[in-house]
Amino acid sequence: MFPDIQICCAEVVAGSAAWLGRGLSCVCAQRRESDARPSFDLTPPQEALKALWNAAFPEEELHGLISEQWKEMGWQGKDPSTDFRGGGFISLENLLFFARNFPTSFQDLLQKREGDRSVWEYPFAVAGVNITFMLIQMLDLEAVKPRTLVGATFLKFLAEDDSAFDRLYCITFKLMDHEWLDMHASYMDFNAVMKSTRRQLERELLSEDITRLEELPSYALLTR
Numbered sequence: 001m002f003p004d005i006q007i008c009c010a011e012v013v014a015g016s017a018a019w020l021g022r023g024l025s026c027v028c029a030q031r032r033e034s035d036a037r038p039s040f041d042l043t044p045p046q047e048a049l050k051a052l053w054n055a056a057f058p059e060e061e062l063h064g065l066i067s068e069q070w071k072e073m074g075w076q077g078k079d080p081s082t083d084f085r086g087g088g089f090i091s092l093e094n095l096l097f098f099a100r101n102f103p104t105s106f107q108d109l110l111q112k113r114e115g116d117r118s119v120w121e122y123p124f125a126v127a128g129v130n131i132t133f134m135l136i137q138m139l140d141l142e143a144v145k146p147r148t149l150v151g152a153t154f155l156k157f158l159a160e161d162d163s164a165f166d167r168l169y170c171i172t173f174k175l176m177d178h179e180w181l182d183m184h185a186s187y188m189d190f191n192a193v194m195k196s197t198r199r200q201l202e203r204e205l206l207s208e209d210i211t212r213l214e215e216l217p218s219y220a221l222l223t224r
Helices: 012-025 044-054 066-074 090-101 103-110 124-138 149-160 166-184 187-205 217-220
Strands: none
Touching: 044 066, 044 090, 044 103, 066 124, 090 103, 090 124, 090 166, 103 166, 124 166, 124 187, 149 166, 149 187, 166 187, 166 217, 187 217
C-alpha cells in the first residue's frame, strides 16, 4: 500500500466543492440548480477513465476498465477505482486536466524521463491521488471557509481562474518530482518528499509579490 492513500474522504471533498463552487469542475460532480452543494458520484465515470488512458497511452488500446494494463500508469491493481477510496474522484479530473493541458510534463512524469531515477520509483497515478488529497488538506478545503492564510490566499487565485485548483495540482506534481530528484529519494521516502513539497508550495503561495499562479517559481517547471 502506497503511503497516505486514504488521507481524504468523500465528506471532505464534498465540503470543499461547496465553497469552491464552480472552481472545482470535477468530472464526477453534478450540481443541480436546486442544490446548495454538488452531488458526487462515487463511481469513477467510465468515460473519464477511458479518456485518461487514451491521454496517457494514445497508441495502446485499453482492453477493459478492469485490466492489468492500469498498473502501467501506476495504479496499485487492475481496477483503478479502488485507489480513489471514495474521495470524490477529484484526482481523476486533476490527472485529466494535467494530461490535456501540460501533455509534455505529464508524459515526462509518467514515463520518468527526467533525472537520475531510483530503482524503487513512486507509482505515478497513486502519487497523483496523494497530491490531490494533500492540496485539499493544505488549502483547508474541509472547512466551509478556509481557516488558514494559504487557503484564503488560494481563494484569490480561484476568483480569477476557474481552473486554479487543477492548475495548482499540475504545478505541485511537477514540484514534487523535482523535490524527489533533489532528495535522491526512493519509494519509502515518499512521505518526506511530500512534506518538503508542501512546505515549498506554501512559501511560494504566500509570497507577497505573487498575484497569479503563473508567477509561482515552480510554475516554470511545467512544459506544455
